[in-house]
Amino acid sequence: xxxQEIISKVxxxxxxxxxxxxxxxAPMAMAGIREAGDIDLLVxxxxxESLRKAEWKQIEKSVNDKPLTYxxxxxxxxxxxxxxxxTLKDLLKTATWIEDTPFASLEEVHKWKLASxxxxxxxDIELIEKFYKKRDRLAKIIxxxxxxxxxxxxxxxxxxxxxxxxxxxERAAELFCQGYGKYVICAGGFGKYKYxxxxxxxxxxxxxxxxxxxxxxxILEPKSTNTGENVLFVKKLAQGKxxxxxxxxxxxxxxxxxxxYATFKKQWPEAECLVTSPQLSYEEFMRxxxxxxxxxxxxxxxxxxRIKEYPKLGFQIxxxxxxxxxxxxxxxxxxGYNKFYLKxx
Numbered sequence: 234x235x236x237q238e239i240i241s242k243v244x245x246x247x248x249x250x251x252x253x254x255x256x257x258x259a260p261m262a263m264a265g266i267r268e269a270g271d272i273d274l275l276v277x278x279x280x281x282e283s284l285r286k287a288e289w290k291q292i293e294k295s296v297n298d299k300p301l302t303y304x305x306x307x308x309x310x311x312x313x314x315x316x317x318x319x320t321l322k323d324l325l326k327t328a329t330w331i332e333d334t335p336f337a338s339l340e341e342v343h344k345w346k347l348a349s350x351x352x353x354x355x356x357d358i359e360l361i362e363k364f365y366k367k368r369d370r371l372a373k374i375i376x377x378x379x380x381x382x383x384x385x386x387x388x389x390x391x392x393x394x395x396x397x398x399x400x401x402x403e404r405a406a407e408l409f410c411q412g413y414g415k416y417v418i419c420a421g422g423f424g425k426y427k428y429x430x431x432x433x434x435x436x437x438x439x440x441x442x443x444x445x446x447x448x449x450x451x452i453l454e455p456k457s458t459n460t461g462e463n464v465l466f467v468k469k470l471a472q473g474k475x476x477x478x479x480x481x482x483x484x485x486x487x488x489x490x491x492x493x494y495a496t497f498k499k500q501w502p503e504a505e506c507l508v509t510s511p512q513l514s515y516e517e518f519m520r521x522x523x524x525x526x527x528x529x530x531x532x533x534x535x536x537x538x539r540i541k542e543y544p545k546l547g548f549q550i551x552x553x554x555x556x557x558x559x560x561x562x563x564x565x566x567x568x569g570y571n572k573f574y575l576k577x578x
Contacts, residue, residue: 234305236263239272240332242305252277254324256312256337256345258357263329263336264569266360273300274308275321275337281310317348327524329572339364340523365523368568369515372530374561375537376515378554379491383507388480390414390452392506393441394463394493395421395433398486400511402437405484406444408509413482416475417446420454420463432456460493461548464500480505487511487518488533492540495549530565535573537562542575 234242239259257273276284281301285291289301289308298314300307312319319341328335343361346354391414393405402419409417419441421433429436432455442448452475457466471478485493487510494508511518519526537554544551566574 234262234269234272236265236331239263239269240334242272243274243334244332246306248274248276248280250333251325252280252321253308254321254328254335254337256309256324256342257307258342260329260336260339260342261357261361263331264339264364265567266364267357271305271307274306275312275319275324276308276310277321278310281308284308312345315345315348317345319345329527329569331569338524338527340527343523364568368526368530368565368570371561371565372526372533373515375533375558375565376488378558379488379533379536380510381490381494381508383509385413385482385507385509387413388482388505388507389478390416390418390475390481391484392418392420392467392481393437393484394460394489395419395437395457396424396486396489397428398511399436399440400513401484401486402440403444404509404511405437406441406446408482408484409441409450410445416450416452416478417441418452418454418467418481420457420467422456422458424458460489460496461500464497468501468504479503482506483508485510487513488529489536491552492536492549495540495544495552498550499544499548527570530570531572534562534565534570535575538573538575542577 239262243255253274253276255272256275257269257271259269259272261267262269284301289303291299291301293299295314300309324337324341325335327338327341329338339361343358346358391405391408393402405417408414419434419437421437423432434453434455438451438453441451452470454466454470457463481504483493483497483506485508490508490510494506497506519529540549540552541554543549
């Protein structure tokens with residue numbers, strides 16, 4: 234089955250959101266690793282019972298594996314038939330959503346295959362690991378492009394742009410303690426995805442204080458929701474309450490250095506800025522966590538596309554993207570890393 238056939242067939246079932254996840258080998262097909270002959274679903278007890286009433290046929294594959302079947306589907310109300318026993322909640326927590334359809338992450342498929350250990354599983358494990366190596370090789374090409382390697386010097390303030398990654402705040406505190414700024418600014422409210430129960434600025438503020446920044450040297454901007462607003466809202470704050478702040482060391486995640494710089498230079502051209510990030514290699518930043526890596530690579534590709542497209546919209550200064558960088562972007566997009574794809578005419 235093709236990717237679109239899998240999605241279409243799942244959507245035809247019209248299952249309630251949050252009550253199912255596509256598991257088995259279908260996530261491998263969605264990543265372009267290999268085709269899937271059927272579609273496994275892990276569903277809630279309520280959905281399982283509704284499918285039973287809809288006359289799906291129950292079969293017994295083992296003592297603990299008695300799925301309901303229909304057409305190309307197998308629906309399971311548990312996954313207790315190997316040493317690996319994920320719950321529906323577990324799989325939804327790290328699921329990849331494609332056209333509003335939840336697919337278990339490749340990492341969860343990999344765990345299941347390792348636990349099963351059948352000959353076909355061992356083949357699939359090799360295919361998944363080969364996929365990971367290709368992903369990392371291409372992602373490192375883009376990673377290297379996004380790093381600016383600015384030589385830092387003391388500025389008026391260290392400006393940490395909020396996100397899910399508190400290592401950015403730790404880096405900001407480190408720079409302040411080394412004398413690179415008189416203040417630390419933490420910016421960020423709640424973005425498209427909510428990672429904390431408070432604003433990113435408040436969370437980052439707690440981190441920098443914990444790491445040695447006096448509270449009277451901390452400035453919070455807790456309303457912005459994206460990189461452009463981070464800059465514009467801090468610009469307004471500085472021009473009002475802190476007019477002497479005219480130069481900044483911007484601190485972001487490594488793969489957002491270039492986009493952050495391009496945004497700042499467009500939105501606040503009269504101010505001076507340099508950009509840095511946590512001093513980590515690709516491998517150190519990613520932490521050998523494939524779910525985290527997949528999220529970061531999706532973010533990285535979204536950022537690179539915006540570096541290309543946003544200058545046309547007046548959001549950033551233009552920057553050259555060498556052909557080999559864009560080629561890596563295209564290949565990763567084909568591999569399914571298109572969560573933050575920006576539709577363009």
